[in-house]
Amino acid sequence: xxxxxxxxxxxxxxxxxxxxxxxxxxxxxxxxxxxxxxxxxxxxxxxxxxxxxxxxxxxxxxxxxxxxxxxxxxxxxxxxxxxxxxxxxxxxxxxxxxxxxxxxxxxxxxxxxxxxxxxxxxxxxxxxxxxxxxxxxxxxxxxxxxxxxxxxxxxxxxxxxxxxxxxxxxxxxxxxxxxxxxxxxxxxxxxxxxxxxxxxxxxxxxxxxxxxxxxxxxxxxxxxxxxxxxxxxxxxxxxxxxxxxxxxxxxxxxxxxxxxxxxxxxxxxxxxxxxxxxxxxxxxxxxxxxxxxxxxxxxxxxxxxxxxxxxxxxxxxxxxxxxxxxxxxxxxxxxxxxxxxxxxxxxxxxxxxxxx
Amino acid sequence: xxxxxxxxxxxxxxxxxxxxxxxxxxxxxxxxxxxxxxxxxxxxxxxxxxxxxxxxxxxxxxxxxxxxxxxxxxxxxxxxxxxxxxxxxxxxxxxxxxxxxxxxxxxxxxxxxxxxxxxxxxxxxxxxxxxxxxxxxxxxxxxxxxxxxxxxxxxxxxxxxxxxxxxxxxxxxxxxxxxxxxxxxxxxxxxxxxxxxxxxxxxxxxxxxxxxxxxxxxxxxxxxxxxxxxxxxxxxxxxxxxxxxxxxxxxxxxxxxxxxxxxxxxxxxxxxxxxxxxxxxxxxxxxxxxxxxxxxxxxxxxxxxxxxxxxxxxxxxxxxxxxxxxxxxxxxxxxxxxxxxxxxxxxxxxxxxxxxxx
Numbered sequence: 001x002x003x004x005x006x007x008x009x010x011x012x013x014x015x016x017x018x019x020x021x022x023x024x025x026x027x028x029x030x031x032x033x034x035x036x037x038x039x040x041x042x043x044x045x046x047x048x049x050x051x052x053x054x055x056x057x058x059x060x061x062x063x064x065x066x067x068x069x070x071x072x073x074x075x076x077x078x079x080x081x082x083x084x085x086x087x088x089x090x091x092x093x094x095x096x097x098x099x100x101x102x103x104x105x106x107x108x109x110x111x112x113x114x115x116x117x118x119x120x121x122x123x124x125x126x127x128x129x130x131x132x133x134x135x136x137x138x139x140x141x142x143x144x145x146x147x148x149x150x151x152x153x154x155x156x157x158x159x160x161x162x163x164x165x166x167x168x169x170x171x172x173x174x175x176x177x178x179x180x181x182x183x184x185x186x187x188x189x190x191x192x193x194x195x196x197x198x199x200x201x202x203x204x205x206x207x208x209x210x211x212x213x214x215x216x217x218x219x220x221x222x223x224x225x226x227x228x229x230x231x232x233x234x235x236x237x238x239x240x241x242x243x244x245x246x247x248x249x250x251x252x253x254x255x256x257x258x259x260x261x262x263x264x265x266x267x268x269x270x271x272x273x274x275x276x277x278x279x280x281x282x283x284x285x286x287x288x289x290x291x292x293x294x295x296x297x298x299x300x301x302x303x304x305x306x307x308x309x310x311x312x313x314x315x316x317x318x319x320x321x322x323x324x325x326x327x328x329x330x331x332x333x334x335x336x337x338x339x340x341x342x343x344x345x346x347x348x349x350x351x352x353x354x355x356x
Numbered sequence: 357x358x359x360x361x362x363x364x365x366x367x368x369x370x371x372x373x374x375x376x377x378x379x380x381x382x383x384x385x386x387x388x389x390x391x392x393x394x395x396x397x398x399x400x401x402x403x404x405x406x407x408x409x410x411x412x413x414x415x416x417x418x419x420x421x422x423x424x425x426x427x428x429x430x431x432x433x434x435x436x437x438x439x440x441x442x443x444x445x446x447x448x449x450x451x452x453x454x455x456x457x458x459x460x461x462x463x464x465x466x467x468x469x470x471x472x473x474x475x476x477x478x479x480x481x482x483x484x485x486x487x488x489x490x491x492x493x494x495x496x497x498x499x500x501x502x503x504x505x506x507x508x509x510x511x512x513x514x515x516x517x518x519x520x521x522x523x524x525x526x527x528x529x530x531x532x533x534x535x536x537x538x539x540x541x542x543x544x545x546x547x548x549x550x551x552x553x554x555x556x557x558x559x560x561x562x563x564x565x566x567x568x569x570x571x572x573x574x575x576x577x578x579x580x581x582x583x584x585x586x587x588x589x590x591x592x593x594x595x596x597x598x599x600x601x602x603x604x605x606x607x608x609x610x611x612x613x614x615x616x617x618x619x620x621x622x623x624x625x626x627x628x629x630x631x632x633x634x635x636x637x638x639x640x641x642x643x644x645x646x647x648x649x650x651x652x653x654x655x656x657x658x659x660x661x662x663x664x665x666x667x668x669x670x671x672x673x674x675x676x677x678x679x680x681x682x683x684x685x686x687x688x689x690x691x692x693x694x695x696x697x698x699x700x701x702x703x704x705x706x707x708x709x710x711x712x713x714x
Contacts, residue, residue: 261429
């Protein structure tokens with residue numbers, strides 16, 4: 001029987017009110033505030049009044065230019081070389097601090113490459129932001145396919161009627177239940193350079209030939225280490241989503257394929273994979289979104305270091321907004337992140353659309 | 357083309373035996389229908405022939421070859437499923453040619469064979485559509501097309517029409533009948549619908565609880581049911597049964613009587629009955645007719661329910677001397693509920709079953 005309680009619209013809204021209120025307060029309002037703050041010079045605590053600054057924050061974050069440095073020459077026109085025979089170039093600051101180039105003022109060198117005798121230098125208005133952007137994109141483009149693929153493999157493995165299969169399902173899913181902060185702390189011990197588990201195992205497997213690596217303290221391995229640990233942590237979640245997708249595929253289709261003579265691989269190719277199409281889109285989008293938001297691992301394990309090699313966009317947004325009290329800077333990064341994620345999601349939607 | 361032979365075939369799931377020693381001989385080119393109520397094992401039996409279920413014991417031969425341990429694809433069979441089992445992401449053409457794709461056939465061969473199958477099923481215009489754009493009947497056509505392309509020795513149908521609406525079911529039934537004549541392949545067909553069984557089959561196998569009850573031509577089963585179960589299962593509305601007492605047994609018939617029935621002599625009934633024993637009298641509703649009140653052996657009662665179908669009228673009669681009986685009268689008759697009615701029957705068309713012979 002439908003009582004007045006379940007049919008009354010007002011009651012419904014009343015029940016929804018706490019959730020709607022909290023979502024509005026902590027998600028919807030801040031979302032719009034971020035847009036507003038990114039156009040000002042708002043600080044967390046400041047005696048000065050907030051001013052509207054237009055797109056200045058965006059310009060200083062996204063400012064990017066390539067300058068060409070010609071090697072220094074002596075009076076005879078010969079290139080001056082240092083002790084190792086490398087040409088010598090004027091310092092970048094001669095340009096970025098010169099009144100002749102007001103457009104480059106305040107920018108710093110990001111990276112450079114050699115072009116003939118000249119050096120081409122990419123200078124950025126905010127080098128740390130650029131590194132964070134590149135790191136985040138690297139993280140996403142590695143984690144999305146690897147985590148998605150691995151999760152699918154696990155789902156295929158555990159989608160069988162075997163004794164004790166639930167034990168495996170539980171084991172694979174367990175890291176998802178544990179807080180990412182706890183997992184990060186544990187993995188800091190595993191990655192430890194002196195007496196970490198990983199180094200010990202690798203040394204054991206190679207009979208001591210392996211040179212211990214400070215996985216999180218090395219610019220070459222820090223980001224990779226965080227990526228590996230992140231993939232491991234959330235793979236179980238996506239495994240469950242794949243599993244639910246697998247179980248929507250009618251067993252009769254497999255029987256039909258078997259009668260037609262399909263091998264295991266052909267059954268996957270012609271029955272399983274097409275049947276997982278919608279699941280694949282979901283998994284890909286969810287992993288992409290989660291990956292763009294990578295924060296806790298970095299915060300706990302490396303703090304963005306060493307030498308900014310593990311900076312990420314969300315970490316930078318928090319670091320600026322609260323660490324440096326630069327609310328407008330943090331907001332600007334958030335807005336840029338939002339636009340990047342939006343663009344990539346739309347692209348994914350387009351690429352994976354139903355082709356009629 | 358091939359014959360199919362099942363010898364003492366059994367199937368168990370753990371301790372539960374679902375197929376309890378089945379012997380069936382299916383000749384080359386024959387259309388055989390397995391019928392029975394839900395859970396009688398008819399689908400399991402079909403899936404065992406297909407190779408989708410293991411055979412616990414006994415032998416299965418197709419074309420003289422024991423195929424107990426042969427892969428489904430190597431048994432020379434094709435199967436059509438109740439839920440069609442066509443691949444939703446493939447066009448009709450791709451679906452029909454799926455087996456050829458798996459076997460790595462050339463595009464020309466696939467197109468040629470798909471078109472050939474489509475022509476047989478009159479669905480050339482559907483070849484480029486997706487399954488989602490097809491009706492149920494069309495989908496089942498695609499599934500049959502896929503079976504035809506395999507050029508199998510034996511076609512297996514697992515309740516292929518159960519998901520279709522009544523009108524379509526009749527069309528498709530005729531299609532399958534035509535297809536059998538056209539291809540003259542061996543066909544094994546599972547259904548719980550006795551109309552499908554009666555109209556399509558050369559031979560019907562009636563199953564119950566994993567045991568074969570009777571094998572025979574449709575009319576053979578209708579006129580000479582081997583036991584009470586077959587008698588009750590074949591024919592619609594179901595046969596009426598009445599507990600009777602055998603009064604006398606002689607060379608020219610058996611005389612029986614019941615509370616609701618005055619003594620009547622049934623000619624041509626076997627010698628398996630002895631005087632003063634109990635038996636069950638079976639009368640098909642179609643063989644009951646409205647009789648004059650004075651008719652000897654008439655059943656008297658009141659009309660309890662009337663179903664007017666136009667071509668016939670099904671009357672449920674509450675007998676004055678206890679019991680109920682259903683009659684299917686051969687024309688439309690407006691009968692009032694509660695009116696007195698007397699029903700007569702031709703003793704030559706009645707069946708008599710032993711109490712033990714269930």
